[in-house]
Structure formats: structure tokens, C-alpha cells
Amino acid sequence: MKSYSKYWFLVLLLLVVSCLDSLLISTQFMSPLFALVISLIASLAGWFWLVKTIEQDRDQIASYLRNPDLIRPGFQHKNFFGNIFAEAIQKIEDSDNDLVSTKQVKTMLKARLNTSLKKELLMESVIKQLDYGILIFDAQHELEFSNPAADPFLMDQDEQNQNYSDSSLSLSKALINNAIIPELAKLLTKTIERRDATLRRRAEFELASNDITSYYRAVATNLWDENQSILGTMIVVENIGEEQNEKTRHAEFVSSVAHELKTPMSGIKAYVEMLLDGDCDEQEAQELYGFMNDQIDRLTRLVNSMLNLARIESGVIEIKRHDHELNDILKTAADVIAPNAAEKDITFITELSDLYLPVHVDNDMLGQAIINLLSNAVKYTPNGHEVRLRSRMEDASAVIEIRDTGMGIPENSLPHIFDRFYRVPENNSSAAGTGLGLALVHFIVTNVHNGSISVQSKVNEGTSFNITIPLGHQEKKKVRQVASPVNV
Structure with a gap:
């Protein structure tokens, strides 16, 4: 009520002036015309004062709105518009807080989106740079993604017609439409059909191109969500050419060792049989002993060389x-x-x-x-x-x-x-x-x-x-x- 006191006073003053006018006229204290003039002047002065005060308050409120920093917590404007102004300021502050919160949420969401996009681009770049072929199929067995390393395992339409012309391939139309080579299509089929029995399956196969044979190992894995609903299937293909070469080298090494050991041992055995038969004289026996000694030296050199090489390669030395x-x-x-x-x-x-x-x-x-x-x-x-x-x-x-x-x-x-x-x-x-x-x-x-x-x-x-x-x-x-x- 305090913010309205001076305005109520003005209104009361105008009422008093009007009452005095009426009293003066009724008592004929002064002439009616003079009383009317006096009343009119007083009323105009009062209303002018009221309008002037309101304009001053309006200008002050406008200055506060143009400079919100002038407003302090707990601020109260003691004028005719005090309560209205306070309520408006509160709504403005609430709106401003909501706007700030909205901006903060928007900024946070934008930052999260940028982070997610960066992670997605990073993962995509990593997958594209992998030497492993990666193929991802959805729950309907359609190919959704493959990286460049998986290109050798995809086929064009002509290759499809040639490779899938064999009616013995019991593959669904969806699998054939994926345009993947038959070796991977078979692996994908078995993985999907037996998904309840095993999480993943693997297969090894070879591809020939320009008289060069490459060896691969493929691992197919079923993908599930947290509710154990199937999301799809992923196949990872690895080139095992070096591993295959190592197996070949190992087999050749074993064969070579067996051959190198067999030759001197066969010679020693033959010389021993001749000595046991007694078909040679003393001089011939000495020659046979010399041959046997040479073969034993050869075996010793062979074994020592193998041991030295094995010890160095294995880090024993x-x-x-x-x-x-x-x-x-x-x-x-x-x-x-x-x-x-x-x-x-x-x-x-x-x-x-x-x-x-x-x-x-x-x-x-x-x-x-x-x-x-x-x-x-x-x-x-x-x-x-x-x-x-x-x-x-x-x-x-x-x-x-x-x-x-x-x-x-x-x-x-x-x-x-x-x-x-x-x-x-x-x-x-x-x-x-x-x-x-x-x-x-x-x-x-x-x-x-x-x-x-x-x-x-x-x-x-x-x-x-x-x-x-x-x-x-x-x-x-x-x-x-x-x-x-x-x-x-």
C-alpha cells in the first residue's frame, strides 16, 4: 500500500476540492462562476501533477528495463506501478533463467553430439584402416557395412551368377543378394542357423587371383543386445598367408632335418653291417672306421648348427x-x-x-x-x-x-x-x-x-x-x- 499512498492522496485532494466547490456554491460564499473557475483550476493542477508523476515513474521503469544491471536482488520500486513492475521483473528474471538453462542444455547437447560424431568418425577411420576384412549384417541378414579390406570378398552381378549357379547351395535369397563369396555365405548361414548353440563359428578358405593363392580365416559372430534380441552378425576375415607360409616352412624344415640326418646315419649303418659281417680285412676296416668318423663329424656339425640357430632365434643365447x-x-x-x-x-x-x-x-x-x-x-x-x-x-x-x-x-x-x-x-x-x-x-x-x-x-x-x-x-x-x- 505504501507504493500507492501519494496517488491516493492526490485523488483524495481532488475530491476535497470538488466538495469545497460544491460548498462554496451552496453557501453562496462566492459567485458560482468564480467557484467553477477555482474548481477547474484545482482539478487541472491535480490531474497535471498526477500525470507528471506517472510519466516520471514510467521513465524510471524504462531506464531499469534498458539497464537490468541496475536491478539488485530484493529490489522494490515504490511508485504507482511498484507491484506490477516487481511482478514483471520477476517474470523477466524467470524467463531469463529459463533461457540460460535452455542455452546450457543446448550447449551440452551440442558438445555431446560433437563428441559422438568425433568418436564415430574415429571408429570409422580405424575400421577402414584395418587389415582385417569386416562385414556387418543386420537381423534380416542384409549387408549393412563393409570396410575396404573386405572388398576381395564381395562380388559383382556376373560373379554372383557364376558362383551361385550351383543348386546344391542351400542359401536364402537374402544371403545371395549380399553379393559375398560362397565361402562366407556358407559360414554366415551356419552361424545364423545355429546361433542358439554357439556364439561364433570360423572357417578357413583360399582365393586364387592372377596365379597367386591367398589364404584366409573368417570368424562369424552373432550380435545381441542387452535383452538378448538378435541385432545381426559380424564376419571378420584375416589373411593368414604368413601363418600358412610358416607352416609350410616348418614342414619343409622337418623334412630337411630328417633327410640330413638320414643320409649320414644310413652310411654309418651300412659300414657297421660290413664290419659285423667280417667281409673286410684290417685295412678295409680302418677305411670304414674313417668313413664312419666323417659321417659322425657331419652329424655333429649339423646338430651344432641347428642348436646354434635355434638358441639364437629363441633367445636362449x-x-x-x-x-x-x-x-x-x-x-x-x-x-x-x-x-x-x-x-x-x-x-x-x-x-x-x-x-x-x-x-x-x-x-x-x-x-x-x-x-x-x-x-x-x-x-x-x-x-x-x-x-x-x-x-x-x-x-x-x-x-x-x-x-x-x-x-x-x-x-x-x-x-x-x-x-x-x-x-x-x-x-x-x-x-x-x-x-x-x-x-x-x-x-x-x-x-x-x-x-x-x-x-x-x-x-x-x-x-x-x-x-x-x-x-x-x-x-x-x-x-x-x-x-x-x-x-x-
């Missing part, structure tokens, strides 16, 4: 890499081989770089690899020929070259020269060997020292092996501390 000067290692290896070269009247030349060649290597292993190569060079080089050992710096690497002028290696044998148990057929009769030496050298250079090895050869001209090892020391050098002189 600890690799001890330290900083060394490469030429020091090469000089030591040359000193080991020099007597063998001298026995065959082979000119053994060392041309080592004048530069300091720092390397971080296992001294024993790298030295053994160099000795193996030098030994082969001497072994397969005729008497009176030449073997060279060289070293040089090339870019950020140290290069070791071992060149001979021996019988050489046929071109068709070069791709297999580092295979286990492989021996050049044309050179088998020239020198004994296990076929594991170069495989061991290749492993030491490439796997142990992160280097590379290559071979060039021409029949009757000679062979050259080139080893590349990264340059650089990696161990921190210890600073020698010199004691300060002590004053006595």
Missing part, C-alpha cells in the same frame, strides 16, 4: 650388443681364416676403410657371421684364386663386402641361398656343408643387428656378399675424473 670399431672385428675374423686360405694358396686381401666405423653390435655373433662367409668363400674358391674382405662407410651405414673368384652361384639358386638346409646342387660335391651357415648369417645380420645382406654372383666368375650395419655408438661414455693435486 643372450645377445650382448656393445660399442665396437667394425674394423677390429673384421681383422679378428680375417686372422681366423687366413691359415685356411694359405693352405689352398688363395690370395687373401683385406681392404679396410681408413675411417673409424663405430657400430653397436654383438661382437661374437657378428664375428661368427663374418667367419662363416669368409669360410664359404675360401671353401668354394679353387686353389690359386682370390678372396677379398672390404669395409667402407656409405651414408649412415657401414658396409662389409666379401668377394671371391670361385665357382659362383646359378641365378635360379640365388633366391633360396639363405633358406635353411638349402645347398646349391651344382656345388654339393665341391665341399661338405649343412646348409644352415648362410641361414644363421642372415638371422644375425637382419634380426640381431637390424642390418641387411645381399648377394650377387655369376657362375665361374665369383660371388659377392654385402652386409650393411647401422653406424653409431649408443653407450654413454664414462668421463675419466682426474684427481686434483694435493698440497702437502
Whole structure:
């Protein structure tokens, strides 16, 4: 009521003035015309005052609306519009709060949407970059998604007509329309039909293209939601070519080992039978003992080579890499081989770089690899020929070259020269060997020292092996501390 007091006062004043007018006229205190003028003037003055006050309040309210910061908590405007203004301000504040809340919710939802989109794009990018083929089918078995790695397992219409012409394929029309290869279609069918029995199924298959056969393993998995309702099926296809090659290499390795062991053992058995039969005299018996001893030596070399290779590959032999000067290692290896070269009247030349060649290597292993190569060079080089050992710096690497002028290696044998148990057929009769030496050298250079090895050869001209090892020391050098002189 306080905010309306002065306005009620004005209205009351106008009423009093009107009453006085009537009283003056009735009592004839003054003339009626004068009383009317007085009443009119008083009324106009009162109404003018009222209108002026309202206009001032209106202007003040407008200034508050234009500058909301002037309004403080608990603000009350004591004028004719006080309650109306307070109610309006409260509604404005409520609307403003609702607007702020709406903006906050909108901002939060936008942030969540952006985060979801980023995650979706990230996952899509990851899936597209995978080497695994991924195919996703919905609950109606229709193909919904496949990444680029799955392209080899999709077919065009002509391929469909050709591959699905076999009526023995009991596949639904939906599966055939997916345009996936029959191997995956069969796997998908079995996975869907037996979804209650097993969560996933797998199958292996091979595809031939341009005379190249690739091997794959596919795993199909049923997808369920939290209510155990089927969402669809996913197939992941992995290229197992390397795994298949490893199985092939393992089978070939076992076969080669069996063959290498069988040959000397068969010889030993034959010699023993001759001795047991007593069909030979003392001199012949001594010769047989010598043959048996040679075969036993061959078995020993074979077994030792296999053990050395297996121990290094499996990590049983600890690799001890330290900083060394490469030429020091090469000089030591040359000193080991020099007597063998001298026995065959082979000119053994060392041309080592004048530069300091720092390397971080296992001294024993790298030295053994160099000795193996030098030994082969001497072994397969005729008497009176030449073997060279060289070293040089090339870019950020140290290069070791071992060149001979021996019988050489046929071109068709070069791709297999580092295979286990492989021996050049044309050179088998020239020198004994296990076929594991170069495989061991290749492993030491490439796997142990992160280097590379290559071979060039021409029949009757000679062979050259080139080893590349990264340059650089990696161990921190210890600073020698010199004691300060002590004053006595």
C-alpha cells in the first residue's frame, strides 16, 4: 500500500476540492462562476501533477528495463506501478533463467553430439584402416557395412551368377543378394542357423587371383543386445598367408632335418653291417672306421648348427650388443681364416676403410657371421684364386663386402641361398656343408643387428656378399675424473 499512498492522496485532494466547490456554491460564499473557475483550476493542477508523476515513474521503469544491471536482488520500486513492475521483473528474471538453462542444455547437447560424431568418425577411420576384412549384417541378414579390406570378398552381378549357379547351395535369397563369396555365405548361414548353440563359428578358405593363392580365416559372430534380441552378425576375415607360409616352412624344415640326418646315419649303418659281417680285412676296416668318423663329424656339425640357430632365434643365447670399431672385428675374423686360405694358396686381401666405423653390435655373433662367409668363400674358391674382405662407410651405414673368384652361384639358386638346409646342387660335391651357415648369417645380420645382406654372383666368375650395419655408438661414455693435486 505504501507504493500507492501519494496517488491516493492526490485523488483524495481532488475530491476535497470538488466538495469545497460544491460548498462554496451552496453557501453562496462566492459567485458560482468564480467557484467553477477555482474548481477547474484545482482539478487541472491535480490531474497535471498526477500525470507528471506517472510519466516520471514510467521513465524510471524504462531506464531499469534498458539497464537490468541496475536491478539488485530484493529490489522494490515504490511508485504507482511498484507491484506490477516487481511482478514483471520477476517474470523477466524467470524467463531469463529459463533461457540460460535452455542455452546450457543446448550447449551440452551440442558438445555431446560433437563428441559422438568425433568418436564415430574415429571408429570409422580405424575400421577402414584395418587389415582385417569386416562385414556387418543386420537381423534380416542384409549387408549393412563393409570396410575396404573386405572388398576381395564381395562380388559383382556376373560373379554372383557364376558362383551361385550351383543348386546344391542351400542359401536364402537374402544371403545371395549380399553379393559375398560362397565361402562366407556358407559360414554366415551356419552361424545364423545355429546361433542358439554357439556364439561364433570360423572357417578357413583360399582365393586364387592372377596365379597367386591367398589364404584366409573368417570368424562369424552373432550380435545381441542387452535383452538378448538378435541385432545381426559380424564376419571378420584375416589373411593368414604368413601363418600358412610358416607352416609350410616348418614342414619343409622337418623334412630337411630328417633327410640330413638320414643320409649320414644310413652310411654309418651300412659300414657297421660290413664290419659285423667280417667281409673286410684290417685295412678295409680302418677305411670304414674313417668313413664312419666323417659321417659322425657331419652329424655333429649339423646338430651344432641347428642348436646354434635355434638358441639364437629363441633367445636362449643372450645377445650382448656393445660399442665396437667394425674394423677390429673384421681383422679378428680375417686372422681366423687366413691359415685356411694359405693352405689352398688363395690370395687373401683385406681392404679396410681408413675411417673409424663405430657400430653397436654383438661382437661374437657378428664375428661368427663374418667367419662363416669368409669360410664359404675360401671353401668354394679353387686353389690359386682370390678372396677379398672390404669395409667402407656409405651414408649412415657401414658396409662389409666379401668377394671371391670361385665357382659362383646359378641365378635360379640365388633366391633360396639363405633358406635353411638349402645347398646349391651344382656345388654339393665341391665341399661338405649343412646348409644352415648362410641361414644363421642372415638371422644375425637382419634380426640381431637390424642390418641387411645381399648377394650377387655369376657362375665361374665369383660371388659377392654385402652386409650393411647401422653406424653409431649408443653407450654413454664414462668421463675419466682426474684427481686434483694435493698440497702437502
